[in-house]
Each structure stands twice: as C-alpha cells, then as structure tokens.
Amino acid sequence: MEKSNGYLSAIEGVVRGFIITVILLLIFAIVMTFVEVSSQVSYIVYLVTTIISIMYASIYAVRKIGKNGWLIGIIVTLLYLFILYIVSIISGNSAVIAADGVKRLVLALVVGALSGMIGINLQ
Template identity: 70%
Template sequence: MEKNNSYLPAAEGVLRGFIITVVLLLIFAVIMTFIDVSESVSSMFYLITTLLSIMYGAIYAVRKIKRRGWFIGILVTLLYLSILYIVSVISGNSAVIGTDRMLRFFLAVFVGALSGIIGINL
C-alpha cells in the first residue's frame, strides 16, 4: 500500500462539511418560514448541523488519507471551526468566546476525533 503524505483530503473534508452545513441550513430556513421556531430549537439545530458536518468531513478525509484517524478528525474540526468563526466575526456576530461556545468547541473536537477513529476503521 502506497503512503499518502498529502493532507489535501482534510481540506476537501472541510469543504464537504460546509456543503452539508449549507444544505441543512437552507432546509431549516425553509422550515422556519412556515413554522415559528424557538431560540432553543434553533440553537440545538445549529449544534447538530455543525456536529454532523464535522463527522462527515472527518470521515471523508480519514478514508482518503487512510491513517492517523484521530489526528485528521481533529484537524478537520479545527479548520472547520476556524473558518466558521472567521465568517461569523466578519458577518458582525460577537467575537466573545463564553463557556457555552467553549463547551461546543470541546464537543466538536471530541466528535471530530471520534469520527476520525471511526473513519479509519470503516
């Protein structure tokens, strides 16, 4: 088996994760036009969307690279969250990182590492 030293699939995993995010957010936007959704439901949906996107991106990247599952999963997560944070700050949202955001960050990193481990074993 030939070793693949390129981490380009990690960037592809992040891109695919963002595609999943956009599709799910468009579906949620359509649902929100017909149904009044509470803030807690919206927050939960955004968290689930983020975690599903990270899972998909990490599993995709690890299956392409075929080694270092947990590391690639964390790498995809950090790239994904960094881009999401930058876009959030540019769009005018608060740059303050509170305990809620830190908990979400650690949950996302855990899910990314776990997805990388799962992806290497699929």
C-alpha cells in the first residue's frame, strides 16, 4: 500500500470526522424533535459524538500516512477541535474556555493519540 502525503491525509481525516459529526448530530436533532432531552443528556451526546468523530478521523489519517500514529492522532485532534472552536465562535457561542473545556481538550487529545496508535496497528 502506497502511503500518501501526511498533510492532505490529516485534512481529509478531519473532513471525514466532521461528516460523521454532522450525521450524528442530525440524528440527535431528529430524536430531539420527538423526545424531551435534558441538558445533561445533550452534553453527553455532544461529547460522545466528538469522541467518535475524532477516533474515526485519527484512524483514517494514520492508516493513510502509515507512521507516527500517536502524533498524527494528536495533530488531527487539534485541527478538529480548532475548527470546531472557530465554528462555535462564528455561530455566536461564547469563546471562553473554562475548566470543563480543558477537561474535554485533554480527553480529546488522549482519544486522538490512542486512536492513532490503534490506526497504525490496523495495517
């Protein structure tokens, strides 16, 4: 299997991760139209959606690149979260990163690094 350019594969992984995010959030939005959902459940759904998307994006990018699994996983995670942060600012959400945001960042980085290691071993 021929390995591709790292930058392009990382960006492609992030785009695919966002596609997964959009699909999962559309499904959640449809469920929310029929069922009353608490803010705690919404928080958990958003967190799980983010984690699944980061896992998929990291594994995809690492499998395409074929080396440095943990590093590529972290880079993909940072790029994904940066774009998500920019989109949330543009959409009018507050740009303040609280202690909860730092916990989510650390969790996402750990998931990205582990997903990168898994992706390199799936070859």
